[in-house]
Amino acid sequence: MMTRSHCYCFITIFFTLLLHTLASPPHHFCKEDQRDALLEFIAEFPTGESYTWNKSSDCCFWEGVTCNHRSGQVISLDLSYTLLNSSLKTNNSLFRLRSLRHLNLMDCNLRGEIPSSLGNLSRLLRVLSLGGNKLSGNFPIIFANLTKLSFLGLNFNNFTSTLPVNMSEFINLDQIYLNHNNFSGSIPRSISKLANLTDLHLSNNIISGEIPESISCLKELRLLNLSNNKFRNDIPRCISNLKNLETLDLSSNNLSGQIPQDLGNLSFLSYMNFSHNLLQGPVPRGTQFQRQKCSSFLDNPGLFGLEEICQQTHVPNPTSHQSEELSEAEEQVLNWIAAAIAYGPGLLCGLVMGHIFTSHNQ
Numbered sequence: 562m563m564t565r566s567h568c569y570c571f572i573t574i575f576f577t578l579l580l581h582t583l584a585s586p587p588h589h590f591c592k593e594d595q596r597d598a599l600l601e602f603i604a605e606f607p608t609g610e611s612y613t614w615n616k617s618s619d620c621c622f623w624e625g626v627t628c629n630h631r632s633g634q635v636i637s638l639d640l641s642y643t644l645l646n647s648s649l650k651t652n653n654s655l656f657r658l659r660s661l662r663h664l665n666l667m668d669c670n671l672r673g674e675i676p677s678s679l680g681n682l683s684r685l686l687r688v689l690s691l692g693g694n695k696l697s698g699n700f701p702i703i704f705a706n707l708t709k710l711s712f713l714g715l716n717f718n719n720f721t722s723t724l725p726v727n728m729s730e731f732i733n734l735d736q737i738y739l740n741h742n743n744f745s746g747s748i749p750r751s752i753s754k755l756a757n758l759t760d761l762h763l764s765n766n767i768i769s770g771e772i773p774e775s776i777s778c779l780k781e782l783r784l785l786n787l788s789n790n791k792f793r794n795d796i797p798r799c800i801s802n803l804k805n806l807e808t809l810d811l812s813s814n815n816l817s818g819q820i821p822q823d824l825g826n827l828s829f830l831s832y833m834n835f836s837h838n839l840l841q842g843p844v845p846r847g848t849q850f851q852r853q854k855c856s857s858f859l860d861n862p863g864l865f866g867l868e869e870i871c872q873q874t875h876v877p878n879p880t881s882h883q884s885e886e887l888s889e890a891e892e893q894v895l896n897w898i899a900a901a902i903a904y905g906p907g908l909l910c911g912l913v914m915g916h917i918f919t920s921h922n923q
């Protein structure tokens with residue numbers, strides 16, 4: 562027969578086991594081929610020898626490595642901010658990670674050109690982040706083989722080519738960071754094929770020509786930054802078809818003509834910058850424009866109608882700091898009034914009671 566203490570004992574054991582199962586880490590079984598590919602990859606770099614990866618532990622728990630819980634295949638490799646200090650070799654062992662979805666080698670001091678064998682990376686790759694290195698050469702056409710790619714970060718490198726003429730192979734991209742390079746030529750008209758594109762960062766390059774009208778086909782576009790390039794001629798009117806646009810930075814180019822009036826209709830457009838161009842004519846009216854800072858229109862000799870926008874910053878409004886102090890002072894006054902209201906009757910009551918008491922005693 563089970564006694565009461567037996568019963569408690571079983572319950573305790575049961576919960577201990579349950580807690581143990583919940584607390585113990587999930588089991589991975591690092592695949593040998595995946596482990597070897599990772600080790601070969603890191604060994605290619607002069608700094609790789611001393612990297613923290615320990616062969617005697619499960620590679621799925623190595624720093625920067627993520628595996629699929631079931632298959633044990635490496636699905637993500639994040640070595641950002643690791644000093645690799647070399648180039649990516651052609652016979653790179655990375656492409657043996659056949660299930661890789663995320664590859665982040667940002668700020669690794671990588672140099673040289675991207676080898677074409679990178680096109681042999683997993684077709685499942687969605688995120689490729691190589692920003693902040695010293696990579697040079699052409700826009701790697703081989704990325705076209707990565708048909709699932711949705712994030713491409715090549716910003717802050719030293720790429721020098723034009724953009725690929727035919728972008729139809731990049732249709733899954735939704736964020737492109739090519740800013741701070743030496744990309745030249747013009748924006749290909751085929752950019753219109755990137756139907757899912759939300760963010761296009763092309764600032765700080767030497768891209769020239771007109772902004773193609775086809776850009777207005779990018780219905781999902783939220784951010785367009787073309788700042789610090791050599792774009793010229795008119796801003797296409799149809800840019801106001803970009804109904805989801807939130808941020809438009811066209812500053813420091815050689816754009817001329819008028820600012821399209823219809824941009825004022827874009828209800829999500831909260832930030833615009835047209836400064837340092839050759840724009841002319843009236844600044845469109847409408848709340849979207851009135852909300853911008855004066856500096857967003859600076860240095861466009863032919864632009865007029867800025868009085869209202871630019872006055873706002875000149876009117877001696879209380880600065881935010883001053884108004885904070887003001888409201889603090891106001892708050893204090895309010896607190897005193899509140900205190901007076903709260904304690905006043907009590908105080909009065911006390912005084913009256915005291916008076917009655919003392920006068921009764923006398």
Ligand SMILES: *[C@@H]1O[C@H](CO)[C@@H](O)[C@H](O)[C@H]1NC(C)=O
Binds near residue numbers: 615616617
């Ligand atoms: C690697 O891991 C094993 C066991 O986990 C440990 O004994 C060994 O000291 C580690 N080696 C290094 C270089 O950290």
Ligand SMILES: *[C@@H]1O[C@H](CO)[C@@H](O)[C@H](O)[C@H]1NC(C)=O
Binds near residue numbers: 644646
């Ligand atoms: C990186 O490599 C270059 C030459 O290959 C070398 O001169 C430099 O000292 C290395 N930098 C570091 C931090 O190891």
Ligand SMILES: *[C@@H]1O[C@H](CO)[C@@H](O)[C@H](O)[C@H]1NC(C)=O
Binds near residue numbers: 656678
């Ligand atoms: C990339 O794949 C192609 C064909 O699948 C193959 O011929 C080539 O050797 C591979 N490149 C590398 C570096 O393995």
Ligand SMILES: *[C@@H]1O[C@H](CO)[C@@H](O)[C@H](O)[C@H]1NC(C)=O
Binds near residue numbers: 601602650652653654
């Ligand atoms: C890649 O090739 C170089 C010589 O070109 C060789 O030293 C290195 O071991 C090779 N790496 C791999 C992973 O095959």
Ligand SMILES: *[C@@H]1O[C@H](CO)[C@@H](O)[C@H](O)[C@H]1NC(C)=O
Binds near residue numbers: 680681682706
């Ligand atoms: C790109 O894909 C094609 C067709 O699938 C293949 O033949 C080619 O080897 C791949 N290129 C690279 C660099 O992997």
Ligand SMILES: *[C@@H]1O[C@H](CO)[C@@H](O)[C@H](O)[C@H]1NC(C)=O
Binds near residue numbers: 718720743
């Ligand atoms: C672009 O090229 C110029 C001239 O070759 C060079 O001075 C500059 O550093 C390059 N810019 C970048 C971001 O690499």
Ligand SMILES: *[C@@H]1O[C@H](CO)[C@@H](O)[C@H](O)[C@H]1NC(C)=O
Binds near residue numbers: 695697719721
């Ligand atoms: C970028 O590349 C150009 C030409 O290829 C070279 O003159 C320049 O020094 C490079 N700049 C940097 C920062 O690497």
Ligand SMILES: *[C@@H]1O[C@H](CO)[C@@H](O)[C@H](O)[C@H]1NC(C)=O
Binds near residue numbers: 727730
């Ligand atoms: C662009 O590439 C796609 C896919 O490879 C192809 O079908 C199309 O014909 C190409 N277009 C042009 C103009 O080269």
Ligand SMILES: *[C@@H]1O[C@H](CO)[C@@H](O)[C@H](O)[C@H]1NC(C)=O
Binds near residue numbers: 733734756
């Ligand atoms: C856009 O994204 C949706 C859902 O994320 C996807 O089904 C569709 O294939 C994508 N379209 C293109 C052209 O990549």
Ligand SMILES: *[C@@H]1O[C@H](CO)[C@@H](O)[C@H](O)[C@H]1NC(C)=O
Binds near residue numbers: 740
């Ligand atoms: C556009 O790019 C420039 C240069 O990289 C940067 O200074 C600016 O902040 C960017 N604009 C927006 C709205 O992010």
Ligand SMILES: *[C@@H]1O[C@H](CO)[C@@H](O)[C@H](O)[C@H]1NC(C)=O
Binds near residue numbers: 791793815
């Ligand atoms: C800007 O355009 C004007 C006239 O269209 C031209 O004279 C000037 O050289 C251009 N400036 C740049 C930096 O391209």
Ligand SMILES: *[C@@H]1O[C@H](CO)[C@@H](O)[C@H](O)[C@H]1NC(C)=O
Binds near residue numbers: 801823826
């Ligand atoms: C923008 O609004 C104005 C007036 O409200 C209207 O006349 C014009 O057709 C609108 N433009 C677009 C592209 O919707």
